[in-house]
Amino acid sequence: MNLEFCKLPNDVSRIKLDGSLDVAGVGAVETRFYEHCSANPPRVLVDLAGVAFIGSLGIRMLLQAIKTISTRGGRLVLLNPGRIVDSALDISGLGQYVVRGTEAEVSASLV
Amino acid sequence: MENCVKLRIKSAFSEIPAANEAASRWLAERAAPAAADYFTNLAIEELVTNCIKYGYDDSAEHFIEVEVKLCPDELVVTVTDDGRPFNPLEAPEPDIALPVADRPVGGLGIHLLRRMSDRMDYARSDGKNLLTLRKSLTVEKTGATKP
Numbered sequence: 001m002n003l004e005f006c007k008l009p010n011d012v013s014r015i016k017l018d019g020s021l022d023v024a025g026v027g028a029v030e031t032r033f034y035e036h037c038s039a040n041p042p043r044v045l046v047d048l049a050g051v052a053f054i055g056s057l058g059i060r061m062l063l064q065a066i067k068t069i070s071t072r073g074g075r076l077v078l079l080n081p082g083r084i085v086d087s088a089l090d091i092s093g094l095g096q097y098v099v100r101g102t103e104a105e106v107s108a109s110l111v
Numbered sequence: 112m113e114n115c116v117k118l119r120i121k122s123a124f125s126e127i128p129a130a131n132e133a134a135s136r137w138l139a140e141r142a143a144p145a146a147a148d149y150f151t152n153l154a155i156e157e158l159v160t161n162c163i164k165y166g167y168d169d170s171a172e173h174f175i176e177v178e179v180k181l182c183p184d185e186l187v188v189t190v191t192d193d194g195r196p197f198n199p200l201e202a203p204e205p206d207i208a209l210p211v212a213d214r215p216v217g218g219l220g221i222h223l224l225r226r227m228s229d230r231m232d233y234a235r236s237d238g239k240n241l242l243t244l245r246k247s248l249t250v251e252k253t254g255a256t257k258p
Contacts, residue, residue, distance in 0.1 A: 022156050024128045053149060055156040056220035063216045070211055084149045091226045092219050093207025 001025035002050075005036045012107045013039045018050030021058025030061055037065040042074020043110045045103065048081040059092045066097060079106055112141060115180045120155070122163050122173040130155050134179055143248075147186045150227055150246050151179055154188045157220035158199075158242065166194025166240075185229075186246045191239050198233045199224070199242060 001019035008014050015036050019025050037044055046062070048054075062078065069076045077099045081089060089095055099106050116137045120130045131152045138148050159175050167173055173193055180187040204225075205218045225231060230245040 020152075022128070022131070022152070023124055023160060053152055055153055056217075056223060057156075057160075059219050059223075060216045063211070063214065067211055067214070067216070084145060087227075088153075088223060091207075091223055093205075093214070 001028045003029040003032055003036075005032070007039075008045070008103070008107045010107055010111045011041060012043045012045055012110050013037070014045045014047060014103065014107070016047040016050065020053040021051055021061070022053055022055050023057055025053075026057045026061050033061060034065065034068075037069060037076065042069045042072045042076075044069060044074070044076040045079055045107055045110065046076060047079045047103065048085060049079065051081065051085050054085045054088050056092075059088065059094065062089075062094060062097075063092075066094070075110055077106060077110065079103065114141075114182065115178065118155075118177045118179070120159055120175045120177060122159075122167065122175060124160070124163060127156060127159055130159070130177065134177070137179065138181065141181055143181055143186070147181065147246070147248060150186060150244075151188055153227065154190065154224060154244055157224055158190045158192075161197075161199075161220065162190075162192045162194050166192055166197065168195065182248075184247065184249045186248055187243065188246075189241065189243045191241050193239050196235050197240055198235075200231060200233050 004016040006014050013036055066076050078097045079099055081098060086098060089098055118130050118133055120126050134151045134155060135148050155177055162175050176191040178189040199221045202221045205222050224244060228244045229247045232243045234241045
């Protein structure tokens with residue numbers, strides 16, 4: 001499981017995840033993921049295009065981050081998940097946080 | 112080519128990735144659709160994890176058996192464990208319509224499996240839990256049949 005972090009030009013935090021958000025994958029990235037989600041301002045784009053698998057632990061990690069960022073008055077979106085991951089997010093009630101588009105378009109919509 | 116494989120998984124979290132890899136390899140050799148791979152991995156991940164976390168009253172070594180059967184139109188995954196009785200069909204459904212601030216972050220594993228299965232059957236026999244999950248590979252259910 002890989003995690004890449006960068007700041008986009010309009011001060012949006014971009015976290016790109018690649019691999020499987022299973023027990024091992026979540027264990028490998030969870031601490032860094034939460035650290036990056038705590039950046040200011042609380043505007044976070046999580047790129048899920050490279051995530052091939054998500055289980056309940058992965059969904060729990062995303063949900064926890066959404067809750068924390070919402071409490072701080074910010075916004076987190078889930079960018080371009082593949083079809084199966086998208087389905088799992090929808091079943092888990094996170095479909096409203098899924099967005100489609102280019103990184104630049106979605107990032108601009110967060111400002 | 113055999114259409115059924117049995118995996119015997121030691122009750123330790125560290126055993127789960129290898130079990131998932133073995134299942135994925137076996138399914139790939141049979142050109143199974145991506146949905147079959149995802150569903151099998153999800154079943155192993157969620158049910159074996161639950162069993163290790165909550166199933167045992169002792170620290171002895173236990174084994175969880177997972178049978179994967181790939182039919183032309185259906186995938187059947189059966190998980191057998193010798194943990195304390197647990198019927199996932201009786202587990203309460205999480206309220207995913209709650210505002211995000213009020214939502215608990217857990218309890219989604221069984222919910223995911225329920226929603227992605229076409230049928231789930233539970234039995235308790237000879238001191239073991241037997242859970243059978245069936246997934247159609249021809250009719251799309253919750254968008255997860257095709258990649």
